[in-house]
Amino acid sequence: MMIEDEEVDLVLNDLFEIYGYDFTNYARASLKRRINRLFTLDRFPSFAEFRYRLKSDADYLKHVVEGLTVTVTEMFRDPLFYKTLRTEVVPTLSAKPFIRIWHAGCATGEEVYSMAILLKEANLLHKSLLYATDLNPEALEKARRGIFPMAQMKLYSENYIESGGKQDFSSYYTAQYGQVKFEDKLAEKMIFSTHNLVSDRSFNEFDLVLCRNVLIYFDKDLQDRTLRLFDESIGKLGYLALGSKETLNFSTIKPKYKQLNKEKIWRKIS
Amino acid sequence: MAENKLKTPCKAVVIGGSAGSIEVLLKLLPALPSVLSFTVIIVVHRKNSAESSLANLLSLKTAVPIQEVEDKDAVLPGSMYLAPADYHLLIEKQGVFSLDNSEKVNYSRPSLDVTFESAADVYGPAMVGILLSGANADGTAGLKAVKNAGGVIVAQKPETAMSGFMPQQAILNTPIDFILDVNELIEFVRSLNTAS
Numbered sequence: 175m176m177i178e179d180e181e182v183d184l185v186l187n188d189l190f191e192i193y194g195y196d197f198t199n200y201a202r203a204s205l206k207r208r209i210n211r212l213f214t215l216d217r218f219p220s221f222a223e224f225r226y227r228l229k230s231d232a233d234y235l236k237h238v239v240e241g242l243t244v245t246v247t248e249m250f251r252d253p254l255f256y257k258t259l260r261t262e263v264v265p266t267l268s269a270k271p272f273i274r275i276w277h278a279g280c281a282t283g284e285e286v287y288s289m290a291i292l293l294k295e296a297n298l299l300h301k302s303l304l305y306a307t308d309l310n311p312e313a314l315e316k317a318r319r320g321i322f323p324m325a326q327m328k329l330y331s332e333n334y335i336e337s338g339g340k341q342d343f344s345s346y347y348t349a350q351y352g353q354v355k356f357e358d359k360l361a362e363k364m365i366f367s368t369h370n371l372v373s374d375r376s377f378n379e380f381d382l383v384l385c386r387n388v389l390i391y392f393d394k395d396l397q398d399r400t401l402r403l404f405d406e407s408i409g410k411l412g413y414l415a416l417g418s419k420e421t422l423n424f425s426t427i428k429p430k431y432k433q434l435n436k437e438k439i440w441r442k443i444s
Numbered sequence: 445m446a447e448n449k450l451k452t453p454c455k456a457v458v459i460g461g462s463a464g465s466i467e468v469l470l471k472l473l474p475a476l477p478s479v480l481s482f483t484v485i486i487v488v489h490r491k492n493s494a495e496s497s498l499a500n501l502l503s504l505k506t507a508v509p510i511q512e513v514e515d516k517d518a519v520l521p522g523s524m525y526l527a528p529a530d531y532h533l534l535i536e537k538q539g540v541f542s543l544d545n546s547e548k549v550n551y552s553r554p555s556l557d558v559t560f561e562s563a564a565d566v567y568g569p570a571m572v573g574i575l576l577s578g579a580n581a582d583g584t585a586g587l588k589a590v591k592n593a594g595g596v597i598v599a600q601k602p603e604t605a606m607s608g609f610m611p612q613q614a615i616l617n618t619p620i621d622f623i624l625d626v627n628e629l630i631e632f633v634r635s636l637n638t639a640s
Contacts, residue, residue, distance in 0.1 A: 201534075201536060201542040201544075202536060202537065203534035203535060203536050203537075203542050203562050203565070203566075204532075204534050204542050204544040204546070206565075207534065207544070207558065207561070207562070208546070244544070244545065244546040246545055246546055246547060387545050389515065390515045390531075390542060390543045390544065390545070391542075391544070393536075393538075394516055394540070397516070417515075417545075418528075419513070419514045419515050419528055419531060419543050420514070420515050421514055421515065421516075424516060
Protein backbone atom coordinates (compact mmCIF):
# COMPACT_ATOMS: atom_id res chain seq x y z
CA MET A 175 0.00 0.00 0.00
CA MET A 176 1.23 3.47 -0.86
CA ILE A 177 0.36 6.91 0.44
CA GLU A 178 -0.76 8.99 -2.50
CA ASP A 179 -0.36 12.70 -3.25
CA GLU A 180 -3.72 13.76 -1.75
CA GLU A 181 -2.89 11.93 1.48
CA VAL A 182 0.55 13.56 1.58
CA ASP A 183 -1.25 16.91 1.43
CA LEU A 184 -3.40 15.88 4.42
CA VAL A 185 -0.32 14.92 6.44
CA LEU A 186 1.45 18.18 5.60
CA ASN A 187 -1.65 20.10 6.54
CA ASP A 188 -1.88 18.33 9.93
CA LEU A 189 1.81 18.94 10.63
CA PHE A 190 1.33 22.63 10.01
CA GLU A 191 -2.10 23.20 11.57
CA ILE A 192 -1.50 21.20 14.74
CA TYR A 193 2.23 21.46 15.29
CA GLY A 194 3.46 24.44 13.25
CA TYR A 195 5.92 22.43 11.15
CA ASP A 196 5.72 23.65 7.55
CA PHE A 197 6.91 21.02 5.07
CA THR A 198 4.72 22.24 2.20
CA ASN A 199 7.65 23.61 0.21
CA TYR A 200 9.85 20.56 0.61
CA ALA A 201 10.72 18.75 -2.64
CA ARG A 202 7.66 16.57 -2.97
CA ALA A 203 9.19 13.44 -4.49
CA SER A 204 11.62 12.77 -1.66
CA LEU A 205 9.14 13.91 1.01
CA LYS A 206 6.54 11.48 -0.32
CA ARG A 207 9.13 8.72 -0.26
CA ARG A 208 10.01 9.47 3.35
CA ILE A 209 6.37 9.55 4.44
CA ASN A 210 5.85 6.20 2.74
CA ARG A 211 9.00 4.86 4.37
CA LEU A 212 7.70 5.81 7.85
CA PHE A 213 4.27 4.39 7.09
CA THR A 214 5.80 1.05 6.03
CA LEU A 215 8.43 0.83 8.81
CA ASP A 216 5.84 1.58 11.49
CA ARG A 217 3.46 -1.02 10.00
CA PHE A 218 0.24 0.96 9.95
CA PRO A 219 -2.70 -1.05 8.58
CA SER A 220 -4.22 2.01 6.94
CA PHE A 221 -3.55 5.64 6.17
CA ALA A 222 -6.38 6.67 8.51
CA GLU A 223 -4.60 5.03 11.46
CA PHE A 224 -1.30 6.66 10.58
CA ARG A 225 -3.01 10.04 10.42
CA TYR A 226 -4.88 9.50 13.68
CA ARG A 227 -1.66 8.60 15.51
CA LEU A 228 0.10 11.64 14.13
CA LYS A 229 -2.73 13.98 15.10
CA SER A 230 -3.23 12.63 18.60
CA ASP A 231 0.24 11.64 19.82
CA ALA A 232 2.83 14.39 20.28
CA ASP A 233 5.57 11.81 20.95
CA TYR A 234 4.86 10.18 17.63
CA LEU A 235 5.18 13.61 16.03
CA LYS A 236 8.80 13.79 17.19
CA HIS A 237 9.44 10.48 15.51
CA VAL A 238 7.78 11.75 12.31
CA VAL A 239 9.85 14.95 12.23
CA GLU A 240 12.98 12.84 12.69
CA GLY A 241 11.83 10.48 9.96
CA LEU A 242 11.03 13.23 7.48
CA THR A 243 14.27 15.11 7.95
CA VAL A 244 17.44 13.50 6.68
CA THR A 245 20.35 13.44 9.13
CA VAL A 246 22.87 11.52 7.03
CA THR A 247 26.21 13.31 7.34
CA GLU A 248 29.90 12.59 7.85
CA MET A 249 33.08 14.30 8.98
CA PHE A 250 35.15 15.99 6.27
CA ARG A 251 32.55 14.88 3.75
CA ASP A 252 33.86 15.65 0.24
CA PRO A 253 37.49 16.06 1.39
CA LEU A 254 38.42 18.33 -1.53
CA PHE A 255 35.76 20.78 -0.38
CA TYR A 256 37.46 20.88 3.03
CA LYS A 257 40.82 21.28 1.36
CA THR A 258 39.53 24.41 -0.38
CA LEU A 259 38.12 25.71 2.92
CA ARG A 260 41.50 25.05 4.53
CA THR A 261 43.65 26.63 1.85
CA GLU A 262 41.50 29.39 0.35
CA VAL A 263 38.77 30.41 2.78
CA VAL A 264 40.14 30.07 6.31
CA PRO A 265 43.34 32.12 5.59
CA THR A 266 41.23 35.09 4.40
CA LEU A 267 39.42 35.10 7.76
CA SER A 268 42.54 35.07 9.90
CA ALA A 269 42.95 38.85 10.18
CA LYS A 270 39.46 39.33 11.63
CA PRO A 271 39.12 40.02 15.37
CA PHE A 272 36.20 37.54 15.49
CA ILE A 273 35.13 34.80 13.14
CA ARG A 274 31.46 33.86 13.03
CA ILE A 275 30.36 30.74 11.24
CA TRP A 276 26.85 29.32 10.80
CA HIS A 277 26.21 25.66 10.07
CA ALA A 278 22.59 25.73 8.93
CA GLY A 279 20.93 22.33 9.06
CA CYS A 280 23.85 20.76 10.91
CA ALA A 281 22.03 17.47 11.73
CA THR A 282 24.19 15.46 14.17
CA GLY A 283 27.08 17.92 13.92
CA GLU A 284 29.86 15.98 12.15
CA GLU A 285 30.62 18.92 9.86
CA VAL A 286 30.72 21.37 12.78
CA TYR A 287 33.41 19.28 14.48
CA SER A 288 35.29 19.10 11.17
CA MET A 289 35.22 22.89 10.92
CA ALA A 290 36.40 23.28 14.51
CA ILE A 291 39.36 21.02 13.70
CA LEU A 292 40.24 23.13 10.63
CA LEU A 293 40.09 26.32 12.72
CA LYS A 294 42.14 24.80 15.52
CA GLU A 295 44.85 23.75 13.07
CA ALA A 296 44.89 27.28 11.64
CA ASN A 297 45.20 28.66 15.20
CA LEU A 298 41.90 30.51 14.83
CA LEU A 299 39.51 28.49 16.98
CA HIS A 300 40.07 30.69 20.05
CA LYS A 301 38.53 33.69 18.28
CA SER A 302 35.79 31.83 16.41
CA LEU A 303 32.16 31.08 17.18
CA LEU A 304 30.40 28.23 15.41
CA TYR A 305 26.62 28.50 15.42
CA ALA A 306 25.07 25.14 14.62
CA THR A 307 21.34 24.96 13.97
CA ASP A 308 18.83 22.36 12.91
CA LEU A 309 15.07 21.99 13.12
CA ASN A 310 15.42 18.51 14.61
CA PRO A 311 16.06 18.75 18.40
CA GLU A 312 17.08 15.08 18.70
CA ALA A 313 19.83 15.51 16.11
CA LEU A 314 21.06 18.68 17.84
CA GLU A 315 21.26 16.85 21.16
CA LYS A 316 23.57 14.29 19.54
CA ALA A 317 25.65 17.09 18.03
CA ARG A 318 25.96 18.77 21.41
CA ARG A 319 27.35 15.60 23.00
CA GLY A 320 30.05 15.19 20.36
CA ILE A 321 29.86 11.40 20.58
CA PHE A 322 30.05 9.45 17.34
CA PRO A 323 30.30 5.74 16.42
CA MET A 324 33.82 4.30 16.43
CA ALA A 325 33.01 2.36 13.24
CA GLN A 326 33.02 5.62 11.24
CA MET A 327 36.48 6.75 12.33
CA LYS A 328 38.41 4.93 9.62
CA LEU A 329 36.47 6.76 6.90
CA TYR A 330 36.64 10.08 8.75
CA SER A 331 40.37 9.71 9.26
CA GLU A 332 40.88 9.03 5.54
CA ASN A 333 38.69 12.03 4.67
CA TYR A 334 40.68 14.18 7.11
CA ILE A 335 44.00 13.21 5.53
CA GLU A 336 42.63 13.79 2.03
CA SER A 337 41.45 17.23 3.11
CA GLY A 338 45.06 18.13 3.94
CA GLY A 339 45.05 17.23 7.64
CA LYS A 340 48.52 16.62 9.04
CA GLN A 341 47.82 15.55 12.63
CA ASP A 342 47.01 12.13 13.97
CA PHE A 343 43.20 12.23 13.64
CA SER A 344 42.74 9.98 16.68
CA SER A 345 44.38 12.63 18.85
CA TYR A 346 41.11 14.60 18.65
CA TYR A 347 38.99 11.99 20.42
CA THR A 348 38.95 9.35 23.12
CA ALA A 349 37.40 5.98 22.36
CA GLN A 350 35.20 3.97 24.69
CA TYR A 351 32.68 1.15 24.19
CA GLY A 352 32.48 1.48 20.41
CA GLN A 353 31.95 5.24 20.63
CA VAL A 354 34.31 8.16 20.46
CA LYS A 355 34.03 11.48 22.24
CA PHE A 356 35.64 14.49 20.61
CA GLU A 357 37.66 16.71 22.92
CA ASP A 358 35.77 19.39 24.80
CA LYS A 359 38.11 22.11 23.52
CA LEU A 360 36.53 21.71 20.08
CA ALA A 361 32.99 22.08 21.40
CA GLU A 362 33.75 25.11 23.58
CA LYS A 363 33.22 27.46 20.66
CA MET A 364 30.02 25.84 19.42
CA ILE A 365 26.54 27.19 20.07
CA PHE A 366 23.70 24.77 19.30
CA SER A 367 20.16 25.95 18.76
CA THR A 368 17.00 24.90 16.95
CA HIS A 369 16.28 26.99 13.89
CA ASN A 370 13.85 26.25 11.10
CA LEU A 371 14.99 27.60 7.73
CA VAL A 372 11.35 27.66 6.58
CA SER A 373 9.97 29.88 9.31
CA ASP A 374 12.79 31.46 11.34
CA ARG A 375 14.72 34.59 10.44
CA SER A 376 18.31 35.67 10.16
CA PHE A 377 19.82 36.06 13.65
CA ASN A 378 23.36 37.35 13.13
CA GLU A 379 25.96 38.34 10.56
CA PHE A 380 28.46 35.68 9.54
CA ASP A 381 31.76 35.37 7.73
CA LEU A 382 30.88 31.92 6.49
CA VAL A 383 27.55 30.10 6.17
CA LEU A 384 27.62 26.37 5.47
CA CYS A 385 24.44 24.61 4.41
CA ARG A 386 25.31 21.36 2.70
CA ASN A 387 22.78 18.87 1.40
CA VAL A 388 19.85 20.65 2.99
CA LEU A 389 18.54 22.66 0.04
CA ILE A 390 18.17 19.47 -2.03
CA TYR A 391 15.12 18.65 0.13
CA PHE A 392 13.44 21.98 -0.73
CA ASP A 393 11.54 23.02 -3.84
CA LYS A 394 12.90 25.88 -5.95
CA ASP A 395 10.80 28.58 -4.23
CA LEU A 396 11.91 27.56 -0.76
CA GLN A 397 15.51 27.23 -1.99
CA ASP A 398 15.42 30.81 -3.18
CA ARG A 399 13.82 32.07 0.06
CA THR A 400 16.48 30.25 2.07
CA LEU A 401 19.31 31.59 -0.07
CA ARG A 402 17.97 35.12 0.46
CA LEU A 403 17.95 34.43 4.21
CA PHE A 404 21.61 33.41 3.94
CA ASP A 405 22.38 36.50 1.89
CA GLU A 406 20.92 38.66 4.70
CA SER A 407 23.14 36.77 7.14
CA ILE A 408 26.44 37.00 5.26
CA GLY A 409 28.69 39.99 5.84
CA LYS A 410 30.78 41.83 3.25
CA LEU A 411 33.18 39.44 1.49
CA GLY A 412 31.72 36.54 3.47
CA TYR A 413 31.29 33.06 2.07
CA LEU A 414 28.45 30.67 1.36
CA ALA A 415 29.13 26.91 1.07
CA LEU A 416 26.61 24.42 -0.34
CA GLY A 417 26.53 20.68 -1.03
CA SER A 418 28.38 19.17 -3.96
CA LYS A 419 25.29 19.02 -6.24
CA GLU A 420 23.63 22.24 -5.10
CA THR A 421 23.82 25.56 -6.91
CA LEU A 422 23.09 29.29 -6.76
CA ASN A 423 22.19 29.24 -10.46
CA PHE A 424 18.42 29.32 -9.95
CA SER A 425 18.54 32.04 -7.31
CA THR A 426 18.01 35.79 -7.37
CA ILE A 427 21.11 36.32 -5.19
CA LYS A 428 23.48 34.84 -7.76
CA PRO A 429 24.76 38.17 -9.22
CA LYS A 430 26.09 39.19 -5.79
CA TYR A 431 28.33 36.15 -5.50
CA LYS A 432 31.43 34.79 -7.19
CA GLN A 433 32.20 31.07 -7.16
CA LEU A 434 35.62 29.84 -5.98
CA ASN A 435 37.04 27.60 -8.71
CA LYS A 436 35.22 24.25 -8.89
CA GLU A 437 34.02 23.83 -5.33
CA LYS A 438 30.53 24.83 -4.19
CA ILE A 439 31.78 27.88 -2.32
CA TRP A 440 30.73 31.42 -3.23
CA ARG A 441 32.08 34.76 -2.00
CA LYS A 442 29.85 37.77 -1.55
CA ILE A 443 31.24 40.48 -3.79
CA SER A 444 28.53 43.15 -3.54
CA MET B 445 10.74 -5.80 -32.79
CA ALA B 446 7.28 -5.19 -34.14
CA GLU B 447 5.57 -4.42 -30.89
CA ASN B 448 7.02 -2.57 -27.89
CA LYS B 449 3.79 -2.86 -25.85
CA LEU B 450 3.67 0.85 -24.99
CA LYS B 451 0.10 2.13 -25.09
CA THR B 452 1.10 5.78 -25.10
CA PRO B 453 4.12 7.62 -26.56
CA CYS B 454 7.19 7.03 -24.42
CA LYS B 455 8.28 10.02 -22.33
CA ALA B 456 11.12 8.43 -20.40
CA VAL B 457 13.45 5.45 -20.54
CA VAL B 458 15.00 4.73 -17.16
CA ILE B 459 18.00 2.40 -17.22
CA GLY B 460 19.45 0.87 -14.06
CA GLY B 461 22.61 -1.20 -13.76
CA SER B 462 25.35 -2.34 -11.48
CA ALA B 463 28.45 -4.50 -11.97
CA GLY B 464 28.91 -5.19 -15.69
CA SER B 465 26.39 -2.59 -16.87
CA ILE B 466 28.83 0.06 -18.10
CA GLU B 467 29.96 -2.07 -21.03
CA VAL B 468 26.30 -2.49 -22.03
CA LEU B 469 25.72 1.26 -21.80
CA LEU B 470 28.84 1.87 -23.90
CA LYS B 471 27.21 -0.17 -26.69
CA LEU B 472 23.62 0.98 -26.22
CA LEU B 473 23.99 4.75 -25.82
CA PRO B 474 26.10 5.45 -28.95
CA ALA B 475 23.60 3.40 -30.99
CA LEU B 476 20.77 5.79 -30.19
CA PRO B 477 19.81 8.47 -32.72
CA SER B 478 20.88 12.06 -32.07
CA VAL B 479 17.28 13.26 -31.85
CA LEU B 480 15.18 11.44 -29.27
CA SER B 481 11.52 11.99 -28.44
CA PHE B 482 12.01 10.89 -24.81
CA THR B 483 14.28 11.49 -21.82
CA VAL B 484 16.91 8.91 -20.92
CA ILE B 485 17.71 8.59 -17.20
CA ILE B 486 20.60 6.35 -16.20
CA VAL B 487 21.35 5.10 -12.69
CA VAL B 488 24.50 3.06 -12.13
CA HIS B 489 25.90 1.77 -8.85
CA ARG B 490 29.45 2.91 -8.39
CA LYS B 491 31.95 3.93 -5.82
CA ASN B 492 31.63 7.46 -4.51
CA SER B 493 34.33 9.61 -6.06
CA ALA B 494 34.81 13.32 -6.43
CA GLU B 495 35.40 13.11 -10.17
CA SER B 496 32.38 12.79 -12.44
CA SER B 497 34.31 10.72 -14.92
CA LEU B 498 31.54 8.22 -15.68
CA ALA B 499 29.41 10.83 -17.47
CA ASN B 500 32.44 11.76 -19.58
CA LEU B 501 33.22 8.12 -20.32
CA LEU B 502 29.64 7.38 -21.39
CA SER B 503 29.53 10.56 -23.51
CA LEU B 504 32.62 9.66 -25.56
CA LYS B 505 30.70 8.23 -28.49
CA THR B 506 27.16 9.49 -27.99
CA ALA B 507 25.56 12.14 -30.21
CA VAL B 508 24.17 13.97 -27.17
CA PRO B 509 26.44 14.43 -24.12
CA ILE B 510 25.27 12.69 -20.96
CA GLN B 511 24.68 15.15 -18.20
CA GLU B 512 25.37 14.28 -14.58
CA VAL B 513 22.40 15.68 -12.66
CA GLU B 514 22.63 18.60 -10.26
CA ASP B 515 19.76 19.30 -7.89
CA LYS B 516 16.62 20.82 -9.54
CA ASP B 517 18.00 20.50 -13.08
CA ALA B 518 15.18 20.45 -15.64
CA VAL B 519 14.18 17.06 -17.10
CA LEU B 520 14.08 17.65 -20.86
CA PRO B 521 13.01 15.34 -23.68
CA GLY B 522 15.87 14.37 -25.96
CA SER B 523 18.41 14.68 -23.15
CA MET B 524 20.31 11.94 -21.34
CA TYR B 525 21.01 12.17 -17.62
CA LEU B 526 23.15 10.22 -15.16
CA ALA B 527 22.52 9.99 -11.40
CA PRO B 528 25.51 11.42 -9.50
CA ALA B 529 27.46 9.15 -7.14
CA ASP B 530 26.25 9.09 -3.53
CA TYR B 531 22.79 10.62 -4.16
CA HIS B 532 19.41 9.05 -4.84
CA LEU B 533 17.84 10.56 -7.96
CA LEU B 534 14.14 11.44 -7.94
CA ILE B 535 11.87 13.18 -10.41
CA GLU B 536 9.40 15.90 -9.45
CA LYS B 537 6.01 16.26 -11.16
CA GLN B 538 7.02 19.83 -12.12
CA GLY B 539 9.62 18.35 -14.46
CA VAL B 540 12.78 18.81 -12.41
CA PHE B 541 15.14 16.36 -10.70
CA SER B 542 15.55 16.22 -6.93
CA LEU B 543 18.57 14.68 -5.27
CA ASP B 544 18.37 12.94 -1.92
CA ASN B 545 21.21 11.67 0.18
CA SER B 546 19.27 9.81 2.81
CA GLU B 547 20.01 6.22 3.88
CA LYS B 548 21.25 3.72 1.31
CA VAL B 549 18.59 1.44 -0.17
CA ASN B 550 19.67 -2.14 -0.99
CA TYR B 551 23.16 -1.09 0.20
CA SER B 552 23.17 1.42 -2.65
CA ARG B 553 23.08 5.16 -3.18
CA PRO B 554 22.01 5.87 -5.85
CA SER B 555 19.45 3.10 -5.59
CA LEU B 556 17.76 1.87 -8.76
CA ASP B 557 14.53 1.17 -6.85
CA VAL B 558 14.29 4.79 -5.71
CA THR B 559 14.56 6.19 -9.24
CA PHE B 560 12.30 3.56 -10.85
CA GLU B 561 9.61 4.18 -8.20
CA SER B 562 9.84 7.95 -8.51
CA ALA B 563 9.72 7.79 -12.32
CA ALA B 564 6.73 5.42 -12.19
CA ASP B 565 4.90 7.95 -10.05
CA VAL B 566 5.54 10.74 -12.56
CA TYR B 567 5.37 8.99 -15.95
CA GLY B 568 2.93 6.13 -15.30
CA PRO B 569 2.28 4.25 -18.55
CA ALA B 570 4.53 6.56 -20.57
CA MET B 571 7.79 5.02 -19.43
CA VAL B 572 10.04 2.04 -19.87
CA GLY B 573 12.25 0.64 -17.09
CA ILE B 574 15.30 -1.36 -18.11
CA LEU B 575 17.41 -3.41 -15.70
CA LEU B 576 20.92 -4.40 -16.75
CA SER B 577 23.72 -6.55 -15.39
CA GLY B 578 24.41 -6.53 -11.65
CA ALA B 579 25.12 -8.61 -8.58
CA ASN B 580 22.57 -7.28 -6.13
CA ALA B 581 18.78 -7.31 -5.83
CA ASP B 582 18.26 -3.57 -6.36
CA GLY B 583 15.85 -2.69 -9.16
CA THR B 584 13.27 -5.45 -8.81
CA ALA B 585 10.91 -3.55 -6.48
CA GLY B 586 11.32 -0.51 -8.71
CA LEU B 587 10.39 -2.39 -11.86
CA LYS B 588 7.33 -3.73 -10.05
CA ALA B 589 6.27 -0.15 -9.34
CA VAL B 590 6.80 0.77 -13.01
CA LYS B 591 4.64 -2.17 -14.08
CA ASN B 592 1.91 -1.32 -11.54
CA ALA B 593 1.78 2.22 -12.90
CA GLY B 594 1.22 0.85 -16.40
CA GLY B 595 4.77 1.13 -17.76
CA VAL B 596 6.79 -1.45 -19.67
CA ILE B 597 9.65 -3.34 -17.98
CA VAL B 598 12.68 -4.96 -19.55
CA ALA B 599 15.55 -7.07 -18.21
CA GLN B 600 18.88 -7.83 -19.84
CA LYS B 601 19.04 -11.53 -20.74
CA PRO B 602 20.94 -12.86 -17.67
CA GLU B 603 23.21 -15.21 -19.65
CA THR B 604 24.45 -12.21 -21.69
CA ALA B 605 25.18 -10.15 -18.57
CA MET B 606 28.54 -10.08 -16.84
CA SER B 607 26.54 -10.46 -13.61
CA GLY B 608 23.19 -12.13 -14.27
CA PHE B 609 21.86 -12.01 -10.70
CA MET B 610 20.14 -8.61 -10.83
CA PRO B 611 18.14 -9.11 -14.05
CA GLN B 612 17.40 -12.68 -12.93
CA GLN B 613 15.80 -11.38 -9.72
CA ALA B 614 13.52 -9.14 -11.75
CA ILE B 615 12.60 -11.96 -14.13
CA LEU B 616 11.72 -14.24 -11.21
CA ASN B 617 9.76 -11.67 -9.24
CA THR B 618 8.01 -9.39 -11.73
CA PRO B 619 5.79 -9.88 -14.78
CA ILE B 620 8.66 -8.77 -17.00
CA ASP B 621 7.64 -7.69 -20.54
CA PHE B 622 10.88 -8.34 -22.40
CA ILE B 623 14.13 -10.22 -21.79
CA LEU B 624 16.67 -8.96 -24.31
CA ASP B 625 20.32 -9.27 -25.25
CA VAL B 626 22.30 -6.13 -26.02
CA ASN B 627 21.48 -5.97 -29.74
CA GLU B 628 17.79 -6.57 -29.10
CA LEU B 629 17.91 -3.90 -26.43
CA ILE B 630 19.33 -1.37 -28.90
CA GLU B 631 16.62 -2.21 -31.40
CA PHE B 632 13.95 -1.98 -28.69
CA VAL B 633 14.97 1.47 -27.45
CA ARG B 634 15.23 2.74 -31.03
CA SER B 635 11.68 1.50 -31.66
CA LEU B 636 10.41 3.80 -28.89
CA ASN B 637 11.63 6.90 -30.70
CA THR B 638 9.02 8.95 -32.51
CA ALA B 639 11.31 11.88 -33.33
CA SER B 640 12.80 12.19 -36.79
